[in-house]
Amino acid sequence: MITAERLTKNYGKVRGLDQVSFSIPPAQVTVLIGPSGGGKSTLLRCLNGLELFDEGSLRIGEYEVTVGQGRSQGGLARLRREVGMVFQSFNLFPHLTVEANVELAPRIARGLTEAESTALAHDLLGKVGLSERRDHYPHQLSGGQQQRAAIARALAMAPQVMLYDEPTSALDSALTGELLQIMRRLAEDGMTQVVVTHDISFARELADEVLVLIEGRVVESGPPEEIFTAPRDQRTREFLRRYLS
Template sequence: MSANDADHATVTGSTERETATAVSEAEGPIVDLSGVTFGYTATPVVEDVSLAVESGEYVAVVGPNGSGKSTMLRCVNRLAEAQEGSITLDGEEVLSPDTDVDELRREVGMVFQSFNLFAHLSAVGNVALGPRRVLDLSEDEARERAANQLERVGLADQLDSYPAELSGGQQQRVGIARALAMEPKLMLFDEPTSALDPELIGEVLEVMRSLVDEGMTMLVVTHEMSFARAVADEVVFLDDGRVVERGPPEQLFERPENERTGRFLERIASHD
C-alpha cells in the first residue's frame, strides 16, 4: 500500500466511523476479553489476555509467528475453549455452559487464512449455504442475499464460478461474503492475506477497508503493517501469548514504549 493509499484509507469514511464511535461509547464494547488463558499443555499459548473492541472499531493484533494471535481469535467464537478468563459478546458471557455456540458463531463471522470453500459449490452456492441451512431462508432468499454480499465484495460477475475458476484473492473475497451473509455483529479475520500472492493482497485489503468505512466491528490478526497503521483504531502487540503493548497506531508504530515491541517493528521494517 502506498503512502497516498494509506492517507486515503485514513480519511475515507471518517464521518461513518465517528458516528460508530459515538454509539460505542454509549453501548460499551461489542466483544470484551478479560484474563483469557488457553493452553494445550501446562504451557499457555494465550495467557491473561485482555482487550476490547467497541462497536464500529477496527482492532489489529500483530506479533511474531507462534505468539498466540490466531488461538486468541479462535477463543472468541469457541473454536478454541479458553480455560480461564471471561469473554463477552454484546454483554453476554461467551464461555458460559449455557451459551448456544451455533448462535454465537452466527453472530461472529470469521475469515480464515485458508479459504475453506466447498469445491463442488459455486461462489453463490458457498455464500448461500449458511443463510439457507442456519437461518432457514428459502433457496431464493438465500441466493438473493448471497448475490448481494458477493456484489458487496466486488464479485457480482462471478456468482456461478467455482472455486477452482477463481484466483486466491477472489476466493478469499467469497469467504468474506460468506461471513457477511450471516449478518454478524463482529468480524474476525485470521491473517486473511497470508495465503495470497503479493499481487492479490490489495483486492482483499480494499474490501476490508470498505467494511471499515461502513462501520463493521472487526478484530483482525494481520502481518499487513501498513494497512493496520492506516486504518486501525487500536493496535495490540502480542508476544509469547501475552499482550505486551497496545495503543493507537501512530503511537505504537512510531513511539513504542516497550523494547520488545520496538525490536519486532524494526525487524518487520527491515524486510519491507
C-alpha cells in the same frame, strides 16, 4: 462490542494465551501483531468459539461466555453465529459454486428461503465485486477472488464481528488494496473487525487500534501511529526491530 477478561488458554504446558484482557468498541478495526507463536490465531479461535478458553470471560454484543473452576457458561454455538471468520486458506466448499457457498449457511442456520438466500448472495457478491463469478467453482477463481468469496460467505450469517487470519498473505499489492477497500466499507457500515496480519503497511492503513501479542500476552496496545513509530514497551520495540530489519 467485544470485552475479553483474563482469557487464558493452555495447550499442555504451552501457554497459548495468558490472562489476555481488552475491549473493542463497535465498528472498530483492531489489528493483532506479534511474533510467530505469540497467540494471535489462538485468540481469533477463542473469539469465534472454535476453541474454548480455560479461564476468563468473553462478551460479544449481548452474548457472554465465562469459564472458571472447570465450568463453562454461555453458548459457544451462539458465539459462532455472531462472529464470522475468514481463514487464511479460505475453506470454501470445493464442490459448490461461489453462489452456493454463500447461500448455504443462511438457508440452513438462519432459515432463509431459497429466494431470500439467493437475493442475499447476489447482494453480498456484488459488494465484494464477484457478481460475474457467482457460477464459478472455487478452483476456477484466483486467490484474491476466493478470499472475497470467503468474506461474502462469512457475511451471509449477518455476524456482529468479522475476524480475519492473515488476509493479505496470498495477495499482491493490487489485491491487498481491494481488500483494504472492502474492509473499510464494512467498517463504515458498522462492522467490528479483528485482523491478524504480518503486513505492517496494511496494518498502518487499516487499524484504528493495534494489539501487540507476545508469548500469549497483550504487551501493548494503541493507535498505529504510536505503536509503529514510538512503541513504549521494550518487547514491542524488539519485535518491530527484528521484523522490519
